[in-house]
Amino acid sequence: MSQAAFYGTGAYLTAILSSRFDVPFTLLLVIVAITSGALALPVVLFARRLRDLYFTLATLAWQVLVYSAM
Secondary structure (H helix, E strand, C coil): CCHHHHHHHHHHHHHHHHHHCCCCHHHHHHHHHHHHHHHHHHHHHHHCCCCHHHHHHHHHHHHHHHHHHC
């Protein structure tokens, strides 16, 4: 459920790095992939113990937190 949060953080980071720091696209792709993976790690570590509806609620809560932060 929280794929939109990772998509949004990747898009936000891409916009900042390409417009302000003029990072080349290939390097930008690597940086964004690593950052999205690092942001997914806490969600995976927390939600892997949950099942069914609780898993859905945990990932949805993560998405709401990221949306609120942005």
